[in-house]
Amino acid sequence: MDASSALPTENTREQTFRLWRGERDEGEFQDFKATVTDGMVVLDVVLQIQAEQANDLACRWNCKAGKCGSCSAEVNGKPKLMCMTRLDQLPANEPVTVEPMRAFPHVKDLVTDVSWNFEQKMKVAKFQPRAPDAPDGTWRMQQADVDRVQEFRKCIECFLCQDVCHVLRDHHKHDEFIGPRFITYVAALEMHPLDTADRIPALKEEHGVGFCNITKCCTEVCPEHIQITDNAIIPLKERVVDQFYDPVGKLVKIFSRRSTNT
Amino acid sequence: MTHQPLPIQRGFGETLRRDLWWVSPLIVFLSFSAFLVYGTWAAFQNAYYTYGPYLSPFYSPEIWGDSHWALLGPKPGWWPTYVPFSPALLILPIPGLFRFTCYYYRGAYYKGFWADPANCAVGEARKVYRGEKPMPNALQNLHRYSMYLVLVVMAFLAYDAWEAFWWLDMGGNVHFGAGLGTVIMWANLVLLSGYTFGCHSVRHIVGGFKDRLSGQPIRAACYSGCSRLNAKHGSWARWSMFSVGFTDIYIRLCAMGYITDWRIF
Numbered sequence: 001m002d003a004s005s006a007l008p009t010e011n012t013r014e015q016t017f018r019l020w021r022g023e024r025d026e027g028e029f030q031d032f033k034a035t036v037t038d039g040m041v042v043l044d045v046v047l048q049i050q051a052e053q054a055n056d057l058a059c060r061w062n063c064k065a066g067k068c069g070s071c072s073a074e075v076n077g078k079p080k081l082m083c084m085t086r087l088d089q090l091p092a093n094e095p096v097t098v099e100p101m102r103a104f105p106h107v108k109d110l111v112t113d114v115s116w117n118f119e120q121k122m123k124v125a126k127f128q129p130r131a132p133d134a135p136d137g138t139w140r141m142q143q144a145d146v147d148r149v150q151e152f153r154k155c156i157e158c159f160l161c162q163d164v165c166h167v168l169r170d171h172h173k174h175d176e177f178i179g180p181r182f183i184t185y186v187a188a189l190e191m192h193p194l195d196t197a198d199r200i201p202a203l204k205e206e207h208g209v210g211f212c213n214i215t216k217c218c219t220e221v222c223p224e225h226i227q228i229t230d231n232a233i234i235p236l237k238e239r240v241v242d243q244f245y246d247p248v249g250k251l252v253k254i255f256s257r258r259s260t261n262t
Numbered sequence: 263m264t265h266q267p268l269p270i271q272r273g274f275g276e277t278l279r280r281d282l283w284w285v286s287p288l289i290v291f292l293s294f295s296a297f298l299v300y301g302t303w304a305a306f307q308n309a310y311y312t313y314g315p316y317l318s319p320f321y322s323p324e325i326w327g328d329s330h331w332a333l334l335g336p337k338p339g340w341w342p343t344y345v346p347f348s349p350a351l352l353i354l355p356i357p358g359l360f361r362f363t364c365y366y367y368r369g370a371y372y373k374g375f376w377a378d379p380a381n382c383a384v385g386e387a388r389k390v391y392r393g394e395k396p397m398p399n400a401l402q403n404l405h406r407y408s409m410y411l412v413l414v415v416m417a418f419l420a421y422d423a424w425e426a427f428w429w430l431d432m433g434g435n436v437h438f439g440a441g442l443g444t445v446i447m448w449a450n451l452v453l454l455s456g457y458t459f460g461c462h463s464v465r466h467i468v469g470g471f472k473d474r475l476s477g478q479p480i481r482a483a484c485y486s487g488c489s490r491l492n493a494k495h496g497s498w499a500r501w502s503m504f505s506v507g508f509t510d511i512y513i514r515l516c517a518m519g520y521i522t523d524w525r526i527f
Contacts, residue, residue, distance in 0.1 A: 025267050077278030077383055097278050102269045142476035166379040170271050171391040193474045210395030214369035217382035230462070230492060234365050238406075238466035245403035248410075249467070 011038045015087070016095035017045055019057070023108045030054075031095065036087055042098060043071050043082035046110070058109035066223055069158030073110050074099045079160040079221045101163040114159050120178040123206065127189055128197040145193040151231060152188035154224040157181065161218035161228055167211045177208035180218035180228050187232035190239070204240045209233070272385030274377070283381040290374030293500075297507055304510050305350035310517035311510070315426045316443045318510040319450060323418040324349040353415065357506075360412040363405035365462045366499045368394075409463040416458055423451045442524040446512050450505040457498035460491025 014033055021030045032049045043061055050057040062068040064083045071082040076090060076097055090096055104112040133140045161180040167173045178186075186207065190199050203209045218228045226232070242249060277283065304311075304320055311318040312329045324331045326338060327349035337347050361367050372378050379386050394402050426444040429437050458464065469475050469485025476482070491498065515521045 025269070074278065074383070076280050079383060091280060094280065099278070102272075105268055142474070144476045144482070145474045164382050166382075166386060167391065167393065169383070170379065170386045171389075172268055172271070173391070174268075177393075191473050195473070208393070208395065210400065211391075211393035213372045213378065213393055214365050215373060215379060215382065216369050217379075220382055227493075229365075229369075230495070234462045235466060235470050237365075238463060238470060241403050241406050241463075242466075242471060245400075246406050249406070 012036070013092065015045075015092065017049060018095045018097040019046070019049065019054075019110065020099040021054075021057070021109055022106075024106055027106070027109075029097065029099075038086070038088040040087050041083055042073075042075050042080075042085045042087065042090075042096065045087070045096075046082060046098060058107070058111045060111050067156055069156035072101055072158045072160050072163065074101060074163070079163045081158055081160070081223050084223055101159065103163040103165070103169040104159070116174060117157070117159055117162060117179075117181065120182045121185060123178065123202075124182060124186055124189065125197045125199050125202065127192065127195055129194040130196050139194055141193045148231075149188045149191050151226055152184050154226055155181065155184060156224060158223060160221045160223065164217040164221045165212075166215065166217070167213075173208065173211055177211040180212070180233060183207070183209060183212070183236060184226065184228050184232040187236055190236065200236075200239050200243050203236060204244060209237060209240060212237070271389070274385055274387035275380060276385035277381075277383055279381075279383060283384055287374040287377070287380055290370045293503075294371060294374065297503055300507055300511075301354070304514065305348055305354050306346065307514075308348035308350070310514045311350070313443065313513050313516040314441070314523065315428050315430070316441075316447060316513045316516070316523075317422050317425070318350075318513045319419055319422070319447075319454075319506050320350045320354060320510045321348075322422050323353060323415070325352050356408060356411045356415055359404060360408040361499070361503070363402050363408055364499065365405070366496045368402060370496075406463050409458075409461055412458060416454065419451055419454060423447045440526045442526065443512060443516065445526070446505075446509050450502070450509045453498065453502040453505045456491055457495070457502040459488060460493075460495045460498055461488075462492060462495070464488055465492050 012035060015036050017032045017034055018029045019032060020027055022028060032053055034045050034048055036045055043059075043064060046057070046059050047061070050059060059071070059082075061071040061083065063070070066081055066084040069081070072079065073082050074080070074097075075082065075085050079101065082098070087096075098110060100106055100110050100112045101114075104114050104116060107113050129139065132138055159181060161184075162168055165179055167177050168179050183203070186199050186203055189195055189197070190203075212233055214229060214234070216229045218233075219226070219230070222228055275284075301320065304318075308327075311321040312331060317324065317329070317331050321327070322331070323333060326332055326334050326336060328336055332349070341347055373380060377387055378391070392399065394400060423444075426447045427438055427440055429439045431437055465485065465488035468488055469478075469481045472478075472481070475485060512521075516523045
């Protein structure tokens with residue numbers, strides 16, 4: 001490399017990064033100065049600090065392309081993927097704060113224990129397809145019918161939606177509410193054209209969909225731009241209404257002898 | 263969660279966010295409050311709600327009342343004297359309940375009025391939270407019923423907008439024409455239609471409750487249309503709230519003689 005290429009360019013500057021350091025429930029912010037350029041993302045700087053200034057800094061990451069969902073954190077107070085947050089999106093003249101997600105138990109520095117999420121996934125009734133359409137054991141379905149659930153399959157399980165949800169983050173209802181990520185998971189199964197299971201009673205009771213008060217924070221932070229509130233949570237709330245709060249609609253369906261799932 | 267402690271809950275308004283997170287809930291609080299105060303005042307007036315072929319949307323449909331729009335004539339004799347009467351008080355509970363239980367408004371006023379949360383990733387004041395699961399908050403599920411009723415009200419508002427084209431001249435003859443009020447009433451109807459037909463409950467009953475829409479082109483088209491409107495439901499909600507209030511103000515000011523309706527043709 002030419003020595004001149006390592007010199008600061010017009011867009012290179014020194015910026016302060018305020019990173020959360022500590023283990024379990026104890027810790028504090030620690031300032032680091034880093035030389036940065038506009039094209040960098042927050043994860044670049046965190047890894048640079050880890051390499052040059054704090055070798056013991058704990059940080060979870062993997063793909064650095066916004067697809068693995070590992071580097072979730074809170075940047076300047078907002079849940080974000082560190083690898084998808086460019087520095088030119090942040091104020092250049094202020095310290096950048098990076099802290100771990102607040103809805104999950106803290107492990108060390110920027111790392112949290114997200115295993116609770118996988119426990120929630122286990123609670124959701126699995127995919128139960130109808131009998132195969134063809135003698136060879138395969139099914140037939142229209143692309144138009146699966147388009148709706150394919151949006152939910154974009155989820156990378158970064159759990160930023162879980163982190164920002166005030167029901168988990170502030171009210172710690174982890175035992176009563178599965179959170180937006182897994183309501184979306186329920187939606188992906190429940191709205192699937194081949195699925196036959198009924199998850200609505202569980203959604204109302206054990207999964208606690210009624211705790212959601214539609215603040216849309218989950219939709220705001222989703223890096224995959226899934227319309228979590230409008231396309232997953234509210235349609236499922238409407239299905240809860242179908243089963244538990246709309247006797248008129250139920251009567252109409254009985255008399256028209258139609259099933260909601262066909 | 264039992265295995266490890268969670269971070270301590272932040273205090274009210276505590277956050278590391280750098281943006282003006284308090285602006286949007288403040289705007290919601292001020293604009294919704296202004297609409298509520300004006301709407302309540304206008305509903306209790308029981309006067310100046312018609313002008314020419316115009317009828318204020320706050321008073322439509324007029325079930326009982328003193329104008330020629332009244333469906334069942336003047337106020338009934340059995341109406342208790344100690345109960346205030348206004349045609350608006352009979353009809354406003356329907357759109358009022360529809361908006362109060364609307365998914366957009368719920369999200370907005372939980373932030374703007376109840377600060378639960380004040381905004382995303384901002385600390386809350388309350389330690390106790392029950393969501394919409396138990397009563398009375400479970401009554402938010404009345405949205406489905408208020409939606410059924412609001413569809414009827416919408417039919418009357420569409421009729422009112424059509425009637426706004428028909429003017430009575432001095433000789434007692436009816437002529438086709440339009441004033442600025444006609445334009446305002448049609449704009450209000452369009453905005454209210456965008457809000458109502460983009461409602462999550464409407465979207466659900468026209469097709470959202472089904473997992474398969476292929477082979478049902480009409481239902482699929484309705485669902486697709488509702489979904490397109492639903493994508494901007496918040497904007498439709500805000501603009502239609504403004505247009506309803508503005509239409510009432512315009513007709514009221516014309517009726518009170520403060521302004522003159524501009525006759526286009």
